[in-house]
Amino acid sequence: MSLGDELRYLRAFHGGGNLQEIEDEIGLEPGTLRYMEQRYRRIGEDDELLARIAVHYGVPVERLQFHRERYRKALSAYLHHAQESGAMVRCELRTGETLTGKVRWWDLGAFGLDPDEGGSLTVVQRHSVLDWPMTNDQ
Amino acid sequence: MPEDVRTLRQKKRLSINQLASRSGISIATLIEYEKGKLEISPSDLRRLAKALYVDEWDINPRSTPPPAPPRREEQPARPPRTSRPKEQPKEQPKEPKQKKAPRQSPPARDSQIAHLLTLAARFDIDQAALEAEIGKPLSELTQKEARHWNGLFMRRVAEEKPPRATDRRRAYLPEGVDGFELAYLQEQQEAAVPLHFTLFDGQTFQGTVVGFSPYQITIREPGGDEVTLNKLAIAYYRKAGGAR
Numbered sequence: 001m002s003l004g005d006e007l008r009y010l011r012a013f014h015g016g017g018n019l020q021e022i023e024d025e026i027g028l029e030p031g032t033l034r035y036m037e038q039r040y041r042r043i044g045e046d047d048e049l050l051a052r053i054a055v056h057y058g059v060p061v062e063r064l065q066f067h068r069e070r071y072r073k074a075l076s077a078y079l080h081h082a083q084e085s086g087a088m089v090r091c092e093l094r095t096g097e098t099l100t101g102k103v104r105w106w107d108l109g110a111f112g113l114d115p116d117e118g119g120s121l122t123v124v125q126r127h128s129v130l131d132w133p134m135t136n137d138q
Numbered sequence: 139m140p141e142d143v144r145t146l147r148q149k150k151r152l153s154i155n156q157l158a159s160r161s162g163i164s165i166a167t168l169i170e171y172e173k174g175k176l177e178i179s180p181s182d183l184r185r186l187a188k189a190l191y192v193d194e195w196d197i198n199p200r201s202t203p204p205p206a207p208p209r210r211e212e213q214p215a216r217p218p219r220t221s222r223p224k225e226q227p228k229e230q231p232k233e234p235k236q237k238k239a240p241r242q243s244p245p246a247r248d249s250q251i252a253h254l255l256t257l258a259a260r261f262d263i264d265q266a267a268l269e270a271e272i273g274k275p276l277s278e279l280t281q282k283e284a285r286h287w288n289g290l291f292m293r294r295v296a297e298e299k300p301p302r303a304t305d306r307r308r309a310y311l312p313e314g315v316d317g318f319e320l321a322y323l324q325e326q327q328e329a330a331v332p333l334h335f336t337l338f339d340g341q342t343f344q345g346t347v348v349g350f351s352p353y354q355i356t357i358r359e360p361g362g363d364e365v366t367l368n369k370l371a372i373a374y375y376r377k378a379g380g381a382r
Contacts, residue, residue, distance in 0.1 A: 012370070094338055095373045105318040109352070109369065112322065120377035123319060128338060128373035 001094065002075070003044045004037045005127040006067040009094075010057040011037075026056045040076075044068040070131065078132055079106040088116055091124065092131040099124060142201035144172040146190050160189035162327070162349025162356065174203040185349055246284035251276050254284060257291035261298075323350045332378040333357065337371045344378050 001009070011017060011033075019033050028049070036043050044050050044064065054061040082089045083103040090100045091113075101113035104121060113122045147157050154172075158165045163182055170176040177200045178186065187194040254276070258268045269275050272287060279287070326333060327347040335343045335357070343365055345357030356366045 008370070093373050095336060095340060097373075099374070107318040110319040112318065121322075122374050122376040123322060124374040125369060125372050127370065 001067055001127060001130050002040075002070055002072045003064060003067040004039055004072070006064065007033065007037050007053070009127075010059065014057060022056065026052050028052070040072040042068065042071045042073070069134065072126070074134070075126060075129060075132065076106070078134075079103050079111055089113065090133060091129045093124070094128050094130050140196055140198040142172070142174075142198050143168075143178065143186060143190075144201060144204070146192060146197060147172075150190055152190075157186075157189055159351040160349075161185040162347075162351070164324075172201055172204075174201040181348075189349075243280035243282035246276070246279040246281050250281065250284035250288060251279065254288050254291065257288065257295060260295060261291075320350070320352070323347055323355065326377070332360075333375050334378040335367055335375040336373050337367070338373050339371075343367060 011019075011022065019037075020030065023030055023033050032049075033053075045068075047061070047065070050064045050068070051061045054064050079089065081087070083106065086102060088100055089103055090098065092098050099113060099115065099122060101115040101122065104112040104114050106112070106126075109127075110123050110125050113124055115122055147154070152160075154165055154168050157163075158168055161168075161182070162185060163171075167176070167182070171178050171182070178197065183194050183197060183199060186197055190197070255265060255268070258264075263271070265276065272279070272283075327350070330346045332344055332346050335355075337343070343357060343359070345359040345365065347355060348358050348364060349356040353369055354366050355369065355372070356364055358364050
């Protein structure tokens with residue numbers, strides 16, 4: 001799950017507040033959170049900024065740093081390479097489950113996984129993927 | 139008194155896109171309904187009623203076709219244009235469907251010429267060579283001719299894809315679309331296949347898809363209840379019962 005998805009999740013978990021109000025409370029430049037929630041590329045390089053957001057949401061800053069490394073483009077790259085090579089993917093979901101299978105398709109919001117144990121196609125929402133094996137080229 | 143779906147949509151200030159999104163009915167089908175070319179199926183009638191916040195009987199199942207645009211002969215006569223050649227008097231008797239004499243296309247715009255030169259340069263064709271290929275100086279090209287040649291070069295670019303100095307690919311382009319999932323949902327909806335949904339919090343739901351948008355999926359549960367699931371809350375879903 002990317003930092004953007006994690007921030008959206010935290011915001012929803014804390015009552016789904018208005019972005020502008022939260023930015024005011026934390027003392028961020030207007031638009032900072034919106035930008036962070038929506039970016040596909042790696043974001044959140046400023047650890048001091050992450051720490052302030054972490055304090056606001058009551059989570060350890062390491063949690064945000066963990067998600068910083070799992071940006072959406074990195075997941076795209078993982079899915080893309082797996083689909084091209086026919087390799088199995090392994091995704092740890094926010095539900096605590098781990099799904100493995102071959103990527104049949106992937107797009108903006110989800111990907112279709114043919115489970116390795118057989119059965120029907122599983123459509124996984126990208127924002128539910130907490131972690132996946134990271135390689136150096138991602 | 140039932141009203142046409144188009145009238146209702148306009149009253150609700152919705153675009154066709156928005157209505158399609160809300161109801162889960164494709165834009166193409168909605169257009170057919172609005173034009174009165176198709177009678178609205180009972181299931182779509184239900185969905186439209188829900189999306190438009192009206193009762194089913196408020197919607198006319200077969201819309202009145204919109205009035206056709208007035209044909210040329212029915213249009214009020216306009217004063218003759220100054221550019222019209224005088225040797226063609228307006229009151230000349232006309233054969234039905236007689237073709238008009240083609241109008242002379244105006245000279246090509248600078249932007250068209252510039253675009254043409256840019257495209258030609260991709261094939262190492264300079265202005266002199268281009269003019270030789272066209273058979274006249276670029277300054278004498280009309281807009282129509284420029285359009286034709288630009289189209290020709292665009293097709294050549296698409297077909298030949300000349301190698302660039304750097305082979306820079308935009309990686310992972312499918313990210314720009316969400317068509318695969320929507321196509322999958324459309325397929326399952328049409329086949330009325332029950333799907334099993336697992337949410338972030340571990341809750342599960344099962345039912346057939348009755349509508350979807352990029353943000354929500356509405357299902358009908360076996361008991362007949364309809365539930366709208368926010369996609370942000372969904373972790374994954376698959377066909378119920380593990381069927382392929």
